[in-house]
Amino acid sequence: MTSDAAAASKNLGTGIRLRLSLMMFLQFFVWGAWFVTMGTFLGQGLGVSGSEISLAYLAQSLGAILAPLIIGLIADQFFSAQKILGVLHTAGAVLLWFAGDVSEFGLFFPLILGYMILYMPTLALVNSVSFRQMRDPERQFPSVRVLGTIGWIVAGLVIGWLGWEQGQLPLTFKMAAVASLILGIFSFTLPATPPTRRGEKSSVREMLGLEALSLLKSRSYLVFFLASIAICVPLAFYYNFTNLFLNEVGVEGAAAVQSLGQVSEVLFLLVLPFLLKRFGVKLTLAIGMAAWALRYVCFAFGDSGGMFWLLIVGLLLHGICYDFFFVAGQIYTNRFAGDRFRSSAQGLITLATYGVGILIGSLVSGPIVDAFATADGHQWRDIWVIPAIIAAVVLVLFLLLFKDRSTRASATVGLEAEVTTLEAPGTSLPVPRDTNPER
Known part of the structure; x- marks a missing residue:
């Protein structure tokens, strides 16, 4: 095969690319349509405490913890990923519609908890559907995933343009419900993504997707996994309280304005393949973690007056924060897992980040925000310094402990030159060659 023919064979067809891109757009439009402003909806609309706001955001963690079970038990075993995606989004639309009508937190929480149990597995499913159509995910995935970021941006712009933050935030749930229903129906038209292990006799461990835990036998992946959990503790502060913070400071x-973070995400997502190829996974992930610490410093000292530019810088850093850690981590996980357990591995990293990490962060952030509450708002400078310190500590520990030399994400070289494939019963996982004599 000539080089031109080889390159052509790696290209996504236009029809498939458009469908995957629309899937990503709707996937994150649905999330961004209500998630960003939920803290303000609860704090100013329902008058709940910071701890209750964190409890509502904690619902996503419970959904993420169940995601590997749903993906491993269903997507890898019995039903096509795109069909499961359609069912979950259609059912989720119903819960979102009713969530916008409630006026008490006791009624709101079970609805949003049920919704997040349905939604969080879809994050791994859209990645799985995408990766299964791609021969060169490191090069092809960012250009598809960027439409998800654009979807999140559009949702924020619609809310700002319509002025829904001035007492009409229940409408955000209605908008998200309609979009979720559209995505649910559209999902059945996506490229077929059949289960990878249909008809195989599987143990309970395999059925639950726990084989992906074999990745943690590698020291490099274990450090990455633990860092993913830890960096999501400060992430919870951002998700849970940034919109409330911006509204309180005027x-x-x-x-x-907050959608500027997603605008930067689009730009940095496009340069991510080049950064991975040039600097490798370790430095890329470290840059992402450093940006988390810096953004909270900007929030701590910014305001709506003369220091407004610091708030803008903090929001624009979101592209580096998210793309250079989370998207790069998804690509790293995809490469490390291989074809057999790709869906399970994506579910596992969803568990680490949006599950365990956000769960811990939500439990920590709520009481901290309540501790700095005042008669007319909160002492935000004191609040934001805390996640900045946490992110800085995680960065230092990651730089000291992550020793993998096998993860330079080159689209042409891959892992072959620097890993040795070890065959374990029922698995085929690339395990880094042990080059550290002290390990």
């Missing part, structure tokens, strides 16, 4: 159209 930023007009806070949701729209």
